């Protein structure tokens with residue numbers, strides 16, 4: 001077999017841009033703006049605009065103003081109307097540009113959806129789109145996997161570059177936590193049997209396409225809350241503007257409809273209203289560029305507030321390729337008889353651990369293959385995370401014989417329950433292996449009435465490189481890391497220390513993992529979990545952020561709300577950063593938007609009423625040229641600021657690890673103060689230009 005070891009994505013740094021599903025983050029290049037224009041124009045449809053209350057009000061205002069300007073045209077009114085429409089268009093453009101980047105990625109993904117022929121296990125051939133859930137297909141070296149599924153037989157190296165952009169092949173194998181395969185990826189070596197788990201049209205690539213295109217994007221709870229706030233503000237200003245007219249009439253300063261609309265548009269939070277959806281799309285997009293697919297925006301937001309991260313040990317913190325390394329007999333038995341028992345108990349064990357035991361006993365002890373006749377007299381006990389044992393029952397001439405292997409505590413209990421009395425030698429051997437970070441599997445047999453331990457198998461696993469640094473970084477971000485494992489406490493401690501996690505939970509059953517998450521959540525903490533195994537699925541579903549490794553089982557990927565295509569557990573650092581960045585960006589631009597509107601008040605109110613109430617002229621701090629020029633400058637500024645902030649909305653406000661209060665303080669200072677000052681400067685400059693237009697003033 002020509003299989004390489006699983007490539008380790010150790011560098012979290014910037015991902016290569018040539019990867020198919022990562023489009024260069026080229027922010028707001030002019031061609032992007034131009035190509036997004038048709039989409040932006042299509043979004044002017046009121047049925048679409050309706051979903052964005054703030055901009056919908058602007059659109060209604062623009063329609064109203066257009067109608068009035070047609071009846072009584074003036075240069076001033078025309079320019080206001082044009083800029084009102086531009087305001088709506090710029091908002092749509094922001095969203096269209098954000099979506100455009102996803103569309104480019106979707107186009108690349110569609111190319112991975114090549115039409116393939118599936119070779120069913122029974123020898124028949126069907127086109128891939130006709131595969132049903134539960135079908136078993138054979139895929140050999142050089143063939144494209146016809147659909148999503150789990151490997152149920154064999155092991156192969158697979159080229160997943162079509163979805164991950166990563167050219168190094170990965171191992172996919174039956175039994176273990178690396179069993180799932182994605183349709184559209186290519187088998188490079190060997191032969192596997194895949195059981196199809198996804199209906200055609202609902203495959204992983206289909207879902208990825210829908211995701212990056214934004215088709216399945218729904219507003220997140222935070223976004224909905226913010227939208228309600230913005231809509232309320234809009235209603236308040238709408239009422240204020242509407243009641244202004246009777247007073248104005250009374251004071252002898254009746255206002256034209258365009259002027260009232262201009263006032264309203266300047267006062268309502270158009271900046272954030274225009275950029276809100278682009279900010280959300282860009283957040284999801286940034287995750288895709290890090291090869292993470294978030295199934296919901298809610299998960300991305302939750303990631304920004306995560307307090308505790310749970311990671312499973314095998315395959316997440318370690319390479320996950322636990323290999324039998326040594327056999328240590330106990331109680332005076334021979335290595336050969338231990339090897340024989342170990343092999344018998346592993347013949348039907350499809351886990352990587354089980355297979356490695358068969359390999360070691362064959363190579364190291366020259367044990368022969370078993371004949372079909374022998375096999376027919378055996379009934380195998382598969383490994384489960386609950387029993388933490390596997391084994392075989394032999395129905396032989398000389399009476400029944402049972403062999404079990406598994407976690408020391410589980411097997412020792414089995415020995416005792418069956419009348420055996422394990423000696424201290426077993427415990428010492430187990431502890432010595434565990435203290436070195438290895439996983440001890442005790443092998444025991446029951447022949448006749450009494451059970452006894454035969455020896456211990458030493459399984460070795462390796463901690464992935466760079467783990468300690470990454471956990472240190474998480475600590476600086478205020479995130480506590482906890483390793484959870486089904487392994488024994490000694491092994492767990494050794495690995496936890498080597499990897500540098502804050503805490504660990506050993507001998508955890510799937511229920512324990514879930515209970516731990518519940519406990520953390522009850523304390524008000526947001527919990528993220530990364531895992532790959534079927535036994536991780538309940539916990540992945542319970543976690544606020546459940547990141548499944550793409551290499552993991554289908555059930556793990558179904559349960560989580562994110563999938564990491566690189567299967568790199570420390571990816572959570574980037575995920576948290578992107579989540580935080582999303583929350584900060586939204587907060588910063590909301591602050592900026594509202595502060596901004598306050599300042600515009602000073603431009604427009606004196607312009608409207610300076611003539612009748614001389615006292616109001618004191619508000620005219622900007623000394624603008626004329627009322628018309630003041631109103632125009634405010635409207636133009638209001639529209640241009642949207643365009644100016646699109647790159648920031650797409651790129652996100654820079655995130656540096658720091659406390660929440662520090663961050664809040666800094667943002668208030670920059671975006672609050674900036675939001676107040678910017679319009680004064682901007683409107684003044686625009687006023688100098690606008691006042692040069694003939695017919696204004």
Ligand SMILES: Nc1ncnc2c1ncn2[C@@H]1O[C@H](COP(=O)(O)OP(=O)(O)OP(=O)(O)O)[C@@H](O)[C@H]1O
Nearest residue numbers: 312313314351383385388389390406407485486487
């Ligand atoms: N094929 C197997 N046969 C018998 N016992 C096994 C087998 N594989 C693992 N074990 C034992 O069962 C224990 C629990 O396995 P489980 O897969 O639940 O957890 P784990 O892989 O050790 O840790 P993690 O939760 O990080 O995946 C292992 O620590 C090991 O002692």
Ligand SMILES: [K+]
Nearest residue numbers: 265266268270
């Ligand atoms: K505004």
Ligand SMILES: [Mg+2]
Nearest residue numbers: 177314486533
């Ligand atoms: Mg496991």
